[in-house]
Amino acid sequence: MVQLRSVVLAGGGTGGHIYPLLAFADALRRHFPHIRITTLGSPKGMENQLIPAAGYDLRVIPAFQLPRSLNLDLLRTPDRMYRSAHAAGEIIDEVQAEVVVGFGGYVSVPAYLAAWRREMPIVIHEVNVPPGVANRMGMKFTKRIAVGFPHQLEQAESLRNARLVGVPLRTGITQMDRPALRPQALYHFGLRPDLPVLFVSGGSSGARTINLAVAAAAKRLAHAGIQVLHVQGGRNDPFDVPNDLPVPYVVVPYLSDMQLGYAAADLMLCRGGAITVAETTALGMPAIYVPYPFSNQEQRRNAIPVVEAGGGLLVDNSEMTPEWIERNIIPLARDRQRLAGMGHAAAAYGRRDGDEQLLRFVLEAVGR
Numbered sequence: 001m002v003q004l005r006s007v008v009l010a011g012g013g014t015g016g017h018i019y020p021l022l023a024f025a026d027a028l029r030r031h032f033p034h035i036r037i038t039t040l041g042s043p044k045g046m047e048n049q050l051i052p053a054a055g056y057d058l059r060v061i062p063a064f065q066l067p068r069s070l071n072l073d074l075l076r077t078p079d080r081m082y083r084s085a086h087a088a089g090e091i092i093d094e095v096q097a098e099v100v101v102g103f104g105g106y107v108s109v110p111a112y113l114a115a116w117r118r119e120m121p122i123v124i125h126e127v128n129v130p131p132g133v134a135n136r137m138g139m140k141f142t143k144r145i146a147v148g149f150p151h152q153l154e155q156a157e158s159l160r161n162a163r164l165v166g167v168p169l170r171t172g173i174t175q176m177d178r179p180a181l182r183p184q185a186l187y188h189f190g191l192r193p194d195l196p197v198l199f200v201s202g203g204s205s206g207a208r209t210i211n212l213a214v215a216a217a218a219k220r221l222a223h224a225g226i227q228v229l230h231v232q233g234g235r236n237d238p239f240d241v242p243n244d245l246p247v248p249y250v251v252v253p254y255l256s257d258m259q260l261g262y263a264a265a266d267l268m269l270c271r272g273g274a275i276t277v278a279e280t281t282a283l284g285m286p287a288i289y290v291p292y293p294f295s296n297q298e299q300r301r302n303a304i305p306v307v308e309a310g311g312g313l314l315v316d317n318s319e320m321t322p323e324w325i326e327r328n329i330i331p332l333a334r335d336r337q338r339l340a341g342m343g344h345a346a347a348a349y350g351r352r353d354g355d356e357q358l359l360r361f362v363l364e365a366v367g368r
């Protein structure tokens with residue numbers, strides 16, 4: 001087997017690019033305990049909190065504005081992009097990286113460009129359809145593209161020949177025994193063991209529409225005996241919840257131990273971010289998906305195959321109201337049999353070995 005001594009991982013912006021990078025870093029470390037892992041991030045992205053907290057070396061390179069057109073000529077001009085690529089290249093040289101693996105986000109572009117100039121292997125991991133702008137640019141420099149979901153191969157011409165590896169997920173999630181962790185999770189959040197729990201999370205940044213609709217439905221949910229564990233999200237405003245509810249409604253700003261939320265939950269209400277969908281399905285978590293409406297339908301595309309398999313429901317953002325919650329979520333959250341059926345269907349779609357499969361693909365790239 002190929003041995004790896006030093007890799008550069010690039011990805012940033014929101015959690016959707018950073019958590020798979022971290023999960024992959026963990027897999028590298030499991031297989032190569034002495035490996036040097038260097039991550040590249042941008043000055044303002046969530047990587048500045050998440051990557052150091054996970055114990056990895058984060059190097060921040062200068063930010064730049066990604067152009068709208070994917071024009072190679074632009075990469076030759078001495079602008080901010082060039083400066084960023086130069087900074088990425090210096091780091092690649094310093095750590096003597098053998099491969100660059102990119103997960104998307106603007107910061108990936110200079111890493112791809114610097115690696116291409118050095119004729120190094122580049123591997124791109126992409127989870128969306130259409131692929132993100134940064135990774136689309138990266139595809140000019142490499143044919144080694146890995147994807148997270150089967151529908152991506154069919155729905156994007158540029159991903160037709162990609163390798164389906166799944167999504168690298170944190171082992172805290174993939175190796176979790178939900179029923180075993182549930183009592184501890186309920187205790188941690190101050191939730192009761194005898195009533196169903198609705199777990200609300202709008203992705204790493206949070207989702208305003210979902211937050212406001214659920215908060216406005218707080219009384220109806222509580223009087224129906226449904227507890228709520230509500231993650232506000234990293235970039236969202238606080239919202240008001242009545243403080244005289246008969247059952248717990250717990251609001252947390254952000255969960256670094258997302259597995260505790262999943263363990264406490266009977267039903268999830270979420271957006272359709274790719275990593276969220278990979279996690280809910282890996283865990284067999286019944287979910288109601290409310291795709292973010294302004295991102296090229298990418299979240300709708302993520303949720304549709306799960307919903308078609310019977311693993312959840314799909315709701316338009318415009319329909320996410322307290323009335324919809326009352327009509328649909330309250331009966332579902334109390335129907336244990338229906339939830340169990342949805343959970344099984346979600347699990348049949350989900351996969352847990354994305355980290356190992358991506359590692360295999362990267363080793364092939366380096367070995368060649």
Ligand SMILES: CC(=O)N[C@H]1[C@@H](OP(=O)(O)OP(=O)(O)OC[C@H]2O[C@@H](n3ccc(=O)[nH]c3=O)[C@H](O)[C@@H]2O)O[C@H](CO)[C@@H](O)[C@@H]1O
Pocket residue numbers: 014015016017019127128201202203204205206231233253254255256257258271272273274275276277279292295298299
């Ligand atoms: C609005 C937008 O453009 N969103 C995109 C963004 O979503 P976003 O950055 O929200 O990413 P996802 O929904 O895919 O994943 C969220 C990640 O954050 C974690 N988490 C979330 C909340 C919390 O409190 N704690 C926590 O750990 C989740 O467990 C998950 O690992 O990237 C995804 C992956 O490229 C895309 O599919 C989404 O379309």
